[in-house]
Amino acid sequence: MSSSALAPLLRPVVALPATMSISDVADRLLTAEHKAFLSLPVVDDAGRPLGLVSRYRLQDIFMQRFGRDLWGRRPVVDVMNPEPLIVSLETGLEEAARQITGQLQYPITEDFVLVDGAGRYQGLGTVLDLLKAMEVRVAQRNRVLRRALTELRESQTQLVQAEKMASLGQMVAGVAHELNTPLGYVKNNVELLRELIAPLFELAEAQAALGDCLSAADSDGQALARALESAAQARDRVAPELLAGDLEQLFADTRYGLGQIGELVVGLKDFARLDRAMSEEVDLNDCVRSTLVIARNGIKDKVEVLTRLGELPRIACAPSQINQVLLNLLNNAAQAMERFGRILVKTWAEPDALCLSVQDDGCGMPPEVLKRIFDPFYTTKPVGQGTGLGLSISFKIIQDHGGSIQVASEVGRGTRFLIRLPLTQAASLQRSA
Numbered sequence: 001m002s003s004s005a006l007a008p009l010l011r012p013v014v015a016l017p018a019t020m021s022i023s024d025v026a027d028r029l030l031t032a033e034h035k036a037f038l039s040l041p042v043v044d045d046a047g048r049p050l051g052l053v054s055r056y057r058l059q060d061i062f063m064q065r066f067g068r069d070l071w072g073r074r075p076v077v078d079v080m081n082p083e084p085l086i087v088s089l090e091t092g093l094e095e096a097a098r099q100i101t102g103q104l105q106y107p108i109t110e111d112f113v114l115v116d117g118a119g120r121y122q123g124l125g126t127v128l129d130l131l132k133a134m135e136v137r138v139a140q141r142n143r144v145l146r147r148a149l150t151e152l153r154e155s156q157t158q159l160v161q162a163e164k165m166a167s168l169g170q171m172v173a174g175v176a177h178e179l180n181t182p183l184g185y186v187k188n189n190v191e192l193l194r195e196l197i198a199p200l201f202e203l204a205e206a207q208a209a210l211g212d213c214l215s216a217a218d219s220d221g222q223a224l225a226r227a228l229e230s231a232a233q234a235r236d237r238v239a240p241e242l243l244a245g246d247l248e249q250l251f252a253d254t255r256y257g258l259g260q261i262g263e264l265v266v267g268l269k270d271f272a273r274l275d276r277a278m279s280e281e282v283d284l285n286d287c288v289r290s291t292l293v294i295a296r297n298g299i300k301d302k303v304e305v306l307t308r309l310g311e312l313p314r315i316a317c318a319p320s321q322i323n324q325v326l327l328n329l330l331n332n333a334a335q336a337m338e339r340f341g342r343i344l345v346k347t348w349a350e351p352d353a354l355c356l357s358v359q360d361d362g363c364g365m366p367p368e369v370l371k372r373i374f375d376p377f378y379t380t381k382p383v384g385q386g387t388g389l390g391l392s393i394s395f396k397i398i399q400d401h402g403g404s405i406q407v408a409s410e411v412g413r414g415t416r417f418l419i420r421l422p423l424t425q426a427a428s429l430q431r432s433a
Protein backbone atom coordinates (compact mmCIF):
# COMPACT_ATOMS: atom_id res chain seq x y z
CA MET A 1 0.00 0.00 0.00
CA SER A 2 2.96 2.29 0.64
CA SER A 3 3.62 2.40 -3.10
CA SER A 4 0.32 4.24 -3.51
CA ALA A 5 0.56 7.94 -4.33
CA LEU A 6 -2.21 8.51 -1.84
CA ALA A 7 -0.47 6.69 1.04
CA PRO A 8 0.70 9.96 2.65
CA LEU A 9 -2.92 11.09 2.83
CA LEU A 10 -4.11 7.94 4.53
CA ARG A 11 -5.19 8.33 8.17
CA PRO A 12 -6.00 4.99 9.71
CA VAL A 13 -9.19 5.98 11.49
CA VAL A 14 -11.19 3.06 12.90
CA ALA A 15 -14.51 2.84 11.08
CA LEU A 16 -17.88 2.67 12.85
CA PRO A 17 -20.20 -0.30 12.57
CA ALA A 18 -23.54 0.63 11.01
CA THR A 19 -25.35 -0.28 14.19
CA MET A 20 -23.44 2.02 16.52
CA SER A 21 -25.70 4.53 18.25
CA ILE A 22 -25.61 8.15 17.32
CA SER A 23 -24.73 9.12 20.91
CA ASP A 24 -21.70 6.87 20.91
CA VAL A 25 -20.58 8.31 17.63
CA ALA A 26 -20.95 11.83 18.99
CA ASP A 27 -18.84 10.88 21.99
CA ARG A 28 -16.20 9.39 19.81
CA LEU A 29 -16.05 12.54 17.73
CA LEU A 30 -15.24 14.44 20.86
CA THR A 31 -12.13 12.40 21.71
CA ALA A 32 -8.73 13.93 21.06
CA GLU A 33 -7.66 11.42 18.46
CA HIS A 34 -10.68 12.23 16.30
CA LYS A 35 -10.53 15.97 16.69
CA ALA A 36 -8.86 16.48 13.33
CA PHE A 37 -11.71 14.85 11.42
CA LEU A 38 -14.79 16.44 10.00
CA SER A 39 -16.50 13.10 9.69
CA LEU A 40 -16.20 9.41 10.58
CA PRO A 41 -16.70 6.49 8.23
CA VAL A 42 -19.35 3.84 8.64
CA VAL A 43 -18.67 0.40 7.17
CA ASP A 44 -20.65 -2.81 6.69
CA ASP A 45 -19.62 -6.23 8.01
CA ALA A 46 -17.41 -6.87 4.99
CA GLY A 47 -15.52 -3.62 5.65
CA ARG A 48 -17.03 -1.75 2.72
CA PRO A 49 -17.84 1.92 3.33
CA LEU A 50 -21.50 2.69 3.75
CA GLY A 51 -21.21 6.37 4.37
CA LEU A 52 -19.80 9.19 6.41
CA VAL A 53 -21.32 10.79 9.43
CA SER A 54 -20.30 14.37 9.82
CA ARG A 55 -19.67 16.37 12.93
CA TYR A 56 -21.88 19.13 11.56
CA ARG A 57 -24.83 16.82 11.05
CA LEU A 58 -24.63 15.54 14.62
CA GLN A 59 -24.25 19.04 16.01
CA ASP A 60 -27.34 19.99 14.06
CA ILE A 61 -29.32 17.17 15.57
CA PHE A 62 -28.12 17.64 19.14
CA MET A 63 -28.83 21.32 19.08
CA GLN A 64 -32.46 20.67 18.38
CA ARG A 65 -34.75 20.47 21.35
CA PHE A 66 -34.59 16.99 22.79
CA GLY A 67 -32.34 16.14 19.91
CA ARG A 68 -30.16 13.80 21.87
CA ASP A 69 -33.11 12.06 23.47
CA LEU A 70 -34.94 11.66 20.22
CA TRP A 71 -31.96 10.58 18.10
CA GLY A 72 -29.27 9.37 20.47
CA ARG A 73 -30.18 5.71 20.52
CA ARG A 74 -30.82 5.34 16.82
CA PRO A 75 -28.16 3.65 14.66
CA VAL A 76 -25.70 5.91 12.98
CA VAL A 77 -26.75 4.76 9.47
CA ASP A 78 -29.86 6.88 9.95
CA VAL A 79 -27.90 10.13 9.88
CA MET A 80 -24.92 9.37 7.72
CA ASN A 81 -24.34 10.67 4.22
CA PRO A 82 -24.75 7.51 2.15
CA GLU A 83 -22.88 8.97 -0.79
CA PRO A 84 -19.49 10.01 0.56
CA LEU A 85 -16.45 10.80 -1.58
CA ILE A 86 -14.65 7.49 -2.10
CA VAL A 87 -11.25 7.23 -3.69
CA SER A 88 -9.30 4.10 -4.46
CA LEU A 89 -5.77 4.05 -3.08
CA GLU A 90 -4.67 2.93 -6.52
CA THR A 91 -5.64 6.30 -7.94
CA GLY A 92 -2.85 8.78 -8.70
CA LEU A 93 -2.65 11.94 -6.65
CA GLU A 94 -3.78 14.22 -9.42
CA GLU A 95 -6.66 12.05 -10.50
CA ALA A 96 -7.77 11.82 -6.85
CA ALA A 97 -7.54 15.59 -6.50
CA ARG A 98 -9.59 15.98 -9.67
CA GLN A 99 -12.28 13.59 -8.43
CA ILE A 100 -12.47 15.12 -4.97
CA THR A 101 -12.31 18.80 -5.84
CA GLY A 102 -14.82 18.09 -8.61
CA GLN A 103 -17.38 16.86 -6.12
CA LEU A 104 -16.59 19.00 -3.13
CA GLN A 105 -19.46 20.89 -1.59
CA TYR A 106 -18.93 24.10 0.28
CA PRO A 107 -18.63 24.62 3.14
CA ILE A 108 -16.49 21.52 3.42
CA THR A 109 -18.04 19.32 6.08
CA GLU A 110 -16.69 15.91 5.15
CA ASP A 111 -13.48 14.00 4.68
CA PHE A 112 -13.06 11.37 2.00
CA VAL A 113 -12.86 7.63 2.25
CA LEU A 114 -9.90 5.69 0.95
CA VAL A 115 -10.49 2.11 -0.18
CA ASP A 116 -8.30 -0.66 -1.53
CA GLY A 117 -8.66 -2.33 -4.91
CA ALA A 118 -11.44 -4.55 -3.63
CA GLY A 119 -13.38 -1.55 -2.32
CA ARG A 120 -12.66 -2.20 1.36
CA TYR A 121 -12.25 0.68 3.74
CA GLN A 122 -8.58 1.54 4.47
CA GLY A 123 -8.74 4.91 6.16
CA LEU A 124 -9.72 8.55 5.90
CA GLY A 125 -8.16 11.35 4.03
CA THR A 126 -8.71 15.03 4.70
CA VAL A 127 -9.17 17.70 2.09
CA LEU A 128 -6.53 19.80 3.80
CA ASP A 129 -3.91 17.04 3.44
CA LEU A 130 -4.89 16.66 -0.18
CA LEU A 131 -4.50 20.36 -0.91
CA LYS A 132 -1.12 20.42 0.82
CA ALA A 133 0.06 17.44 -1.21
CA MET A 134 -1.12 19.16 -4.39
CA GLU A 135 0.71 22.31 -3.43
CA VAL A 136 3.96 20.39 -3.08
CA ARG A 137 3.31 18.72 -6.41
CA VAL A 138 2.63 22.04 -8.13
CA ALA A 139 5.78 23.55 -6.67
CA GLN A 140 7.75 20.58 -7.98
CA ARG A 141 6.15 20.89 -11.39
CA ASN A 142 6.90 24.61 -11.45
CA ARG A 143 10.52 23.86 -10.79
CA VAL A 144 10.57 21.37 -13.64
CA LEU A 145 8.78 23.82 -15.92
CA ARG A 146 11.17 26.59 -15.03
CA ARG A 147 14.11 24.35 -15.86
CA ALA A 148 12.46 23.30 -19.12
CA LEU A 149 11.87 26.94 -19.96
CA THR A 150 15.50 27.83 -19.35
CA GLU A 151 16.61 24.90 -21.49
CA LEU A 152 14.18 25.88 -24.20
CA ARG A 153 15.47 29.44 -24.20
CA GLU A 154 19.02 28.16 -24.46
CA SER A 155 18.28 25.81 -27.31
CA GLN A 156 16.33 28.56 -29.04
CA THR A 157 19.35 30.84 -28.83
CA GLN A 158 21.46 28.04 -30.22
CA LEU A 159 19.05 27.49 -33.09
CA VAL A 160 18.95 31.16 -33.94
CA GLN A 161 22.72 31.08 -33.93
CA ALA A 162 22.67 27.96 -36.07
CA GLU A 163 20.43 29.60 -38.67
CA LYS A 164 22.70 32.61 -38.70
CA MET A 165 25.70 30.37 -39.16
CA ALA A 166 23.89 28.42 -41.88
CA SER A 167 23.09 31.52 -43.91
CA LEU A 168 26.54 32.94 -43.22
CA GLY A 169 28.04 29.60 -44.24
CA GLN A 170 26.12 29.63 -47.53
CA MET A 171 27.21 33.16 -48.09
CA VAL A 172 30.86 32.50 -47.28
CA ALA A 173 30.85 29.51 -49.63
CA GLY A 174 29.44 31.75 -52.36
CA VAL A 175 31.98 34.47 -51.71
CA ALA A 176 34.87 31.99 -51.59
CA HIS A 177 33.72 30.60 -54.91
CA GLU A 178 33.48 34.06 -56.35
CA LEU A 179 36.92 35.07 -55.08
CA ASN A 180 38.33 31.98 -56.66
CA THR A 181 37.51 32.96 -60.23
CA PRO A 182 39.38 36.30 -60.39
CA LEU A 183 42.09 34.83 -58.19
CA GLY A 184 42.54 32.02 -60.72
CA TYR A 185 42.99 34.22 -63.74
CA VAL A 186 45.08 36.82 -61.96
CA LYS A 187 47.40 33.95 -61.08
CA ASN A 188 47.41 32.69 -64.71
CA ASN A 189 48.05 36.17 -66.00
CA VAL A 190 51.03 36.64 -63.72
CA GLU A 191 52.44 33.34 -64.98
CA LEU A 192 51.87 34.44 -68.61
CA LEU A 193 53.50 37.78 -67.93
CA ARG A 194 56.56 35.99 -66.63
CA GLU A 195 56.73 33.92 -69.81
CA LEU A 196 56.19 36.93 -72.08
CA ILE A 197 58.82 38.98 -70.34
CA ALA A 198 61.55 36.32 -70.39
CA PRO A 199 62.50 37.01 -74.10
CA LEU A 200 62.82 40.69 -73.25
CA PHE A 201 65.76 39.86 -70.99
CA GLU A 202 67.34 37.82 -73.80
CA LEU A 203 66.85 40.74 -76.18
CA ALA A 204 68.42 43.11 -73.68
CA GLU A 205 71.39 40.78 -73.33
CA ALA A 206 71.79 40.38 -77.12
CA GLN A 207 71.64 44.13 -77.60
CA ALA A 208 74.16 44.70 -74.85
CA ALA A 209 76.49 42.19 -76.56
CA LEU A 210 75.96 44.03 -79.86
CA GLY A 211 76.79 47.32 -78.17
CA ASP A 212 79.96 45.83 -76.67
CA CYS A 213 80.92 44.55 -80.11
CA LEU A 214 80.40 47.94 -81.74
CA SER A 215 82.38 49.83 -79.17
CA ALA A 216 85.28 47.33 -79.01
CA ALA A 217 88.24 48.61 -81.05
CA ASP A 218 89.41 45.17 -82.08
CA SER A 219 86.12 43.50 -83.13
CA ASP A 220 86.15 41.98 -86.58
CA GLY A 221 83.39 41.97 -89.18
CA GLN A 222 82.44 38.34 -88.47
CA ALA A 223 81.89 38.89 -84.76
CA LEU A 224 79.81 41.97 -85.51
CA ALA A 225 77.64 40.04 -88.00
CA ARG A 226 77.07 37.31 -85.37
CA ALA A 227 76.08 39.89 -82.75
CA LEU A 228 73.73 41.56 -85.20
CA GLU A 229 72.18 38.24 -86.13
CA SER A 230 71.50 37.15 -82.49
CA ALA A 231 70.11 40.59 -81.64
CA ALA A 232 67.73 40.28 -84.61
CA GLN A 233 66.70 36.76 -83.56
CA ALA A 234 66.07 37.90 -79.98
CA ARG A 235 63.95 40.71 -81.31
CA ASP A 236 61.92 38.25 -83.42
CA ARG A 237 61.31 36.09 -80.38
CA VAL A 238 60.04 39.09 -78.48
CA ALA A 239 57.71 40.14 -81.34
CA PRO A 240 57.27 43.65 -79.88
CA GLU A 241 54.44 44.55 -82.26
CA LEU A 242 52.32 41.79 -80.62
CA LEU A 243 53.82 42.00 -77.14
CA ALA A 244 52.59 45.52 -76.47
CA GLY A 245 48.98 44.54 -77.19
CA ASP A 246 49.28 41.29 -75.19
CA LEU A 247 50.75 43.03 -72.20
CA GLU A 248 48.13 45.73 -72.32
CA GLN A 249 45.39 43.08 -72.33
CA LEU A 250 46.96 41.05 -69.55
CA PHE A 251 47.42 44.04 -67.30
CA ALA A 252 43.86 45.20 -67.92
CA ASP A 253 42.48 41.72 -67.09
CA THR A 254 44.61 41.47 -64.01
CA ARG A 255 43.59 44.86 -62.79
CA TYR A 256 39.92 43.95 -63.36
CA GLY A 257 40.34 40.70 -61.40
CA LEU A 258 42.01 42.49 -58.52
CA GLY A 259 39.22 45.07 -58.60
CA GLN A 260 36.64 42.31 -58.27
CA ILE A 261 38.50 40.76 -55.37
CA GLY A 262 38.70 44.16 -53.71
CA GLU A 263 35.00 44.77 -54.20
CA LEU A 264 34.13 41.46 -52.59
CA VAL A 265 36.39 42.13 -49.64
CA VAL A 266 34.85 45.56 -49.10
CA GLY A 267 31.38 43.98 -49.40
CA LEU A 268 32.26 41.37 -46.82
CA LYS A 269 33.60 44.00 -44.50
CA ASP A 270 30.46 46.13 -44.84
CA PHE A 271 28.22 43.15 -44.49
CA ALA A 272 29.85 41.84 -41.37
CA ARG A 273 29.58 44.93 -39.21
CA LEU A 274 28.51 42.52 -36.53
CA ASP A 275 30.13 44.26 -33.64
CA ARG A 276 28.69 47.68 -34.28
CA ALA A 277 25.87 48.69 -32.04
CA MET A 278 22.27 49.35 -32.76
CA SER A 279 21.34 52.95 -33.40
CA GLU A 280 24.01 53.70 -35.86
CA GLU A 281 23.11 56.23 -38.54
CA VAL A 282 22.87 54.06 -41.59
CA ASP A 283 21.92 54.45 -45.22
CA LEU A 284 19.61 51.53 -45.82
CA ASN A 285 20.68 51.50 -49.45
CA ASP A 286 24.23 50.70 -48.33
CA CYS A 287 22.83 47.68 -46.51
CA VAL A 288 21.09 46.60 -49.70
CA ARG A 289 24.20 47.09 -51.78
CA SER A 290 26.60 45.29 -49.49
CA THR A 291 24.18 42.41 -48.96
CA LEU A 292 23.75 42.12 -52.71
CA VAL A 293 27.49 41.93 -53.29
CA ILE A 294 27.55 39.05 -50.86
CA ALA A 295 24.34 37.29 -51.81
CA ARG A 296 24.60 37.64 -55.56
CA ASN A 297 27.36 35.08 -55.80
CA GLY A 298 25.28 32.36 -54.23
CA ILE A 299 22.13 33.03 -56.24
CA LYS A 300 23.17 34.43 -59.60
CA ASP A 301 22.80 31.06 -61.35
CA LYS A 302 19.12 31.14 -60.50
CA VAL A 303 18.12 34.77 -60.63
CA GLU A 304 18.87 38.18 -61.94
CA VAL A 305 18.65 40.82 -59.21
CA LEU A 306 17.40 44.27 -60.14
CA THR A 307 17.42 47.21 -57.78
CA ARG A 308 15.51 50.44 -57.67
CA LEU A 309 16.92 52.32 -54.71
CA GLY A 310 15.31 55.62 -53.82
CA GLU A 311 16.82 58.54 -51.99
CA LEU A 312 16.65 57.75 -48.24
CA PRO A 313 17.32 59.64 -45.04
CA ARG A 314 19.77 57.92 -42.73
CA ILE A 315 18.17 55.75 -40.10
CA ALA A 316 19.18 54.33 -36.75
CA CYS A 317 19.28 50.57 -36.94
CA ALA A 318 21.51 47.56 -36.43
CA PRO A 319 22.92 47.18 -39.93
CA SER A 320 24.21 43.65 -39.49
CA GLN A 321 20.73 42.54 -38.45
CA ILE A 322 19.06 44.31 -41.33
CA ASN A 323 21.61 42.66 -43.62
CA GLN A 324 20.65 39.30 -42.18
CA VAL A 325 16.98 39.95 -42.92
CA LEU A 326 17.80 40.98 -46.48
CA LEU A 327 19.99 37.95 -47.02
CA ASN A 328 17.16 35.74 -45.79
CA LEU A 329 14.65 37.30 -48.15
CA LEU A 330 17.03 37.06 -51.10
CA ASN A 331 17.91 33.44 -50.39
CA ASN A 332 14.25 32.51 -49.98
CA ALA A 333 13.36 34.26 -53.22
CA ALA A 334 16.15 32.46 -55.08
CA GLN A 335 15.06 29.14 -53.59
CA ALA A 336 11.50 29.78 -54.76
CA MET A 337 12.54 29.87 -58.43
CA GLU A 338 11.35 27.05 -60.61
CA ARG A 339 13.28 28.40 -63.60
CA PHE A 340 15.67 31.34 -64.05
CA GLY A 341 13.88 34.23 -62.42
CA ARG A 342 14.05 37.79 -61.32
CA ILE A 343 14.19 39.57 -57.97
CA LEU A 344 13.41 43.24 -57.67
CA VAL A 345 14.67 45.07 -54.58
CA LYS A 346 13.15 48.51 -54.04
CA THR A 347 13.62 51.14 -51.37
CA TRP A 348 11.75 54.38 -50.92
CA ALA A 349 11.00 56.91 -48.23
CA GLU A 350 7.62 57.82 -46.83
CA PRO A 351 7.03 60.75 -44.48
CA ASP A 352 7.29 58.61 -41.35
CA ALA A 353 8.99 55.43 -42.53
CA LEU A 354 11.53 53.82 -44.80
CA CYS A 355 10.22 51.06 -47.01
CA LEU A 356 12.00 48.16 -48.57
CA SER A 357 10.44 45.53 -50.77
CA VAL A 358 11.82 42.29 -52.13
CA GLN A 359 9.73 40.89 -54.92
CA ASP A 360 10.26 37.66 -56.82
CA ASP A 361 8.57 35.87 -59.69
CA GLY A 362 9.06 32.45 -58.09
CA CYS A 363 6.58 29.72 -57.19
CA GLY A 364 4.53 31.81 -54.71
CA MET A 365 2.65 30.33 -51.76
CA PRO A 366 -0.86 29.03 -51.17
CA PRO A 367 -2.74 30.66 -48.24
CA GLU A 368 -2.16 27.73 -45.86
CA VAL A 369 1.62 28.10 -46.26
CA LEU A 370 1.44 31.88 -46.22
CA LYS A 371 -0.19 32.04 -42.81
CA ARG A 372 2.55 29.95 -41.19
CA ILE A 373 5.76 31.26 -42.71
CA PHE A 374 6.71 33.36 -39.69
CA ASP A 375 6.28 30.41 -37.32
CA PRO A 376 9.59 29.15 -35.96
CA PHE A 377 10.60 25.86 -37.61
CA TYR A 378 7.97 26.10 -40.31
CA THR A 379 9.56 25.06 -43.58
CA THR A 380 8.38 23.47 -46.81
CA LYS A 381 11.93 22.62 -47.78
CA PRO A 382 13.53 19.19 -47.50
CA VAL A 383 15.52 18.32 -44.39
CA GLY A 384 18.95 19.89 -44.58
CA GLN A 385 17.83 22.69 -46.87
CA GLY A 386 15.50 24.66 -44.66
CA THR A 387 15.62 25.34 -40.95
CA GLY A 388 12.32 27.18 -40.97
CA LEU A 389 13.92 29.89 -38.85
CA GLY A 390 14.87 32.49 -41.43
CA LEU A 391 11.59 34.35 -41.48
CA SER A 392 10.82 34.02 -37.78
CA ILE A 393 14.22 35.54 -37.01
CA SER A 394 13.64 38.24 -39.62
CA PHE A 395 10.26 38.99 -38.10
CA LYS A 396 11.83 39.36 -34.66
CA ILE A 397 14.56 41.64 -35.96
CA ILE A 398 12.09 43.94 -37.70
CA GLN A 399 9.86 43.90 -34.65
CA ASP A 400 12.83 44.88 -32.47
CA HIS A 401 13.31 47.82 -34.80
CA GLY A 402 9.71 48.85 -34.22
CA GLY A 403 8.91 48.05 -37.84
CA SER A 404 6.63 45.70 -39.69
CA ILE A 405 7.05 43.00 -42.26
CA GLN A 406 4.23 42.10 -44.61
CA VAL A 407 3.91 39.57 -47.35
CA ALA A 408 1.71 39.09 -50.38
CA SER A 409 1.97 36.01 -52.52
CA GLU A 410 0.23 34.25 -55.33
CA VAL A 411 0.90 30.70 -56.43
CA GLY A 412 2.65 30.62 -59.78
CA ARG A 413 3.20 34.38 -59.89
CA GLY A 414 5.53 35.23 -57.06
CA THR A 415 5.93 36.80 -53.67
CA ARG A 416 6.57 40.24 -52.31
CA PHE A 417 7.87 41.06 -48.86
CA LEU A 418 7.47 44.62 -47.64
CA ILE A 419 9.41 45.95 -44.69
CA ARG A 420 8.63 49.29 -43.07
CA LEU A 421 11.03 50.85 -40.60
CA PRO A 422 9.50 53.84 -38.82
CA LEU A 423 11.64 56.94 -38.67
CA THR A 424 10.32 58.12 -35.31
CA GLN A 425 11.13 54.81 -33.65
CA ALA A 426 14.58 55.05 -35.12
CA ALA A 427 14.94 58.54 -33.71
CA SER A 428 13.98 57.43 -30.22
CA LEU A 429 16.30 54.44 -30.45
CA GLN A 430 19.04 56.79 -31.36
CA ARG A 431 18.29 58.99 -28.38
CA SER A 432 18.25 56.03 -26.02
CA ALA A 433 21.63 55.01 -27.34
Ligand SMILES: Nc1ncnc2c1ncn2[C@@H]1O[C@H](COP(=O)(O)OP(=O)(O)O)[C@@H](O)[C@H]1O
Pocket residue numbers: 328332333336360362363364365369373378379380381385386387388389390391392414415
Ligand atom coordinates in the same frame (compact mmCIF):
# COMPACT_ATOMS: atom_id res chain seq x y z
N1 LIG B 1 9.92 34.20 -51.54
C1 LIG B 1 9.26 33.08 -51.22
N2 LIG B 1 8.54 32.40 -52.14
C2 LIG B 1 7.88 31.27 -51.81
N3 LIG B 1 7.88 30.72 -50.58
C3 LIG B 1 8.57 31.34 -49.61
C4 LIG B 1 9.31 32.54 -49.88
N4 LIG B 1 9.88 32.94 -48.72
C5 LIG B 1 9.52 32.03 -47.79
N5 LIG B 1 8.77 31.05 -48.31
C6 LIG B 1 8.15 29.92 -47.59
O1 LIG B 1 8.27 30.17 -46.20
C7 LIG B 1 8.90 29.07 -45.55
C8 LIG B 1 9.67 29.56 -44.36
O2 LIG B 1 10.77 30.36 -44.74
P1 LIG B 1 12.00 30.50 -43.75
O3 LIG B 1 11.50 30.91 -42.41
O4 LIG B 1 13.03 31.36 -44.40
O5 LIG B 1 12.54 29.03 -43.59
P2 LIG B 1 13.29 28.11 -44.66
O6 LIG B 1 13.76 29.00 -45.79
O7 LIG B 1 14.43 27.54 -43.88
O8 LIG B 1 12.31 27.08 -45.10
C9 LIG B 1 9.73 28.42 -46.64
O9 LIG B 1 9.96 27.06 -46.36
C10 LIG B 1 8.86 28.62 -47.87
O10 LIG B 1 7.86 27.64 -47.95
Ligand SMILES: [Mg+2]
Pocket residue numbers: 328331332390391
Ligand atom coordinates in the same frame (compact mmCIF):
# COMPACT_ATOMS: atom_id res chain seq x y z
MG1 LIG C 1 14.86 30.81 -45.47
